[in-house]
Amino acid sequence: MPLPAASGVYCTGIVTLATQAEHSTTRRDFLYVATGAVGAVGAAAVVWPLINQLNPDASTLALASIEFNLANIPEGQSVTITWRGLPVFVRHRTQAEIDEAKAVPLADLKDPETDEQRTKPGHEEWLIMIANCTHLGCVPTGQSGDFDGWFCPCHGSHYDSAGRIRKGPAPKNLVVPPYEFISDTLVQIG
């Protein structure tokens, strides 16, 4: 069968070099870019689930909220509980510790927060904090260090009796998780 295209009589939609030189943007350029753009969006739509599967799954998120009874912790004692797989300190502070924390001028703090901002009104004896050092996540040792609070053995961060960073590489105070008192002895964390 003879090929008709060579004669140039038939409109094939093929843009030759000559027509491209005359028009800077052609229909073909547009289709090329549009196809590429749709292809890129499609590729991203395929890749996203492959990345998103790395995020915390439903079973992990299901553990997001817990209740905890404070009644059995005497003054001066702490317990470590688990919330979202993270260790959480619950400390029943002594009056001396509260007074010490309140006496610290804000200017001395690397991450300034008052003692009131770190506790709930009327429940100042209770300090509830995520027990991971804000530097790289180790669990600090309680009632040690230079400020009567916590000391992180990994890289030497010292926290005071309100869990505020005082010395060492940690950038922030120990994180206070979202929690509220349901009654005087029951807290809900998360």
Place this chain on the structure above:
Amino acid sequence: MSEHSTYVPGNAAEKWLDERLPVVRFAKEHLMDFPTPKNLNYWWTFGAILVLCLGVQIVTGIILAMHYTPNVALAFDSVEHIRRDVNGGRIIQAVHSVGASMFFAALYIHIFRGMFFGSYKAPREILWILGVVIFILTMATAFMGYVLPWGQMSFWGATVITNIFSAIPVVGESLLQLLRGGFAVGNPTLNRFFSLHYLLPFIIAAVVVLHIWALHVPGNNNPIGVEVKDKRDTVPFHPYYTMKDAFAMVLFLIPFAWFVFFAPDILGHPDNYIQANSQVTPSHIVPEWYLLPFYTILRAVDFNVLFINSQLGGVIAMGLSMLALLVVPWLDTSKVRSGTFRPMFKWFYALFVLDFIALAYLGAQEAIEPYTTLAKVCTGYYFLHFFVILPVLSRIEIARPLPTSISESVLGKAHS
């Protein structure tokens, strides 16, 4: 590089294959006939030793994966099961864990050899950069492998290292959860680390192929750093260097075997024989010895710099310490490659080696004085070496006269 080939297909079958897929020709050109400087010393055998190390890790690793269980409830016990119950498992597991240390020992020697003899200088910059990429990939692989036994050091090492990413402004916290697959290191983290620990060695192997490809374009550097000028400067890779490399491998396997058979756990940490516990951090966290210098740099920054907090500062310092390796071809601009002919560089090089060893030592110490101050001094010197000493030396140093050729340096006279 077909000009080096002396391959002539021996029979009709070889000829048939050669015309379709010239693998035999390729192997002969690159593994046998490849012209190699005739003055390479034993420091040059570590490239081949590293190929051996990668091979040993892949073979033993594939076997261990047949008996290991990546689940937080079972992982710790499954490693003990390998060590106690699996036939020969005690030795295979020891070869794999000791092998990681031996791999890094060879890797550090290989890198420091390149730094002394200027192997990163033109035209070998890409070769060097690929080497740094392999180094970083190997550190990532080793780190994830150390998490798999799910001991206390595994868990807390994983916590500390993944926490590095939380230092990144804005996206840090989300990225951290993405990496861990949870709010803390847990079962999803262990599973994905196992998957990646299995994958990465093959990626490393692919980069090693590129590394050797980049080596075979300009050919080897050599102890005097003078380029090959003619055929009298080289010998074929086989049998000269295949034999030398094989002999060096045998020597290398002697301490390797000693560790495996007599002290398989001496390079590890006792705390890693306690199962992971997310509630208790060991009193003193130490990474594996081969990560210590960079760990020291990470924690040396315990002060805020302007708007950069101490955590991000430490991460940036550690990143920069690796970036410095990547850009060293453009920091050391001296035309003379080999440290042998650089009277001042030689001393600063020795000082840098000492500084690196000191960084490793300090990484294993507790975060108390005088170690914290010493860590800052040694970290400072690390950067001083790369960003001040090397560029300045390149400008002011007067090198000793170079031999005119490799042959001359070997024979003690110019060839006629």
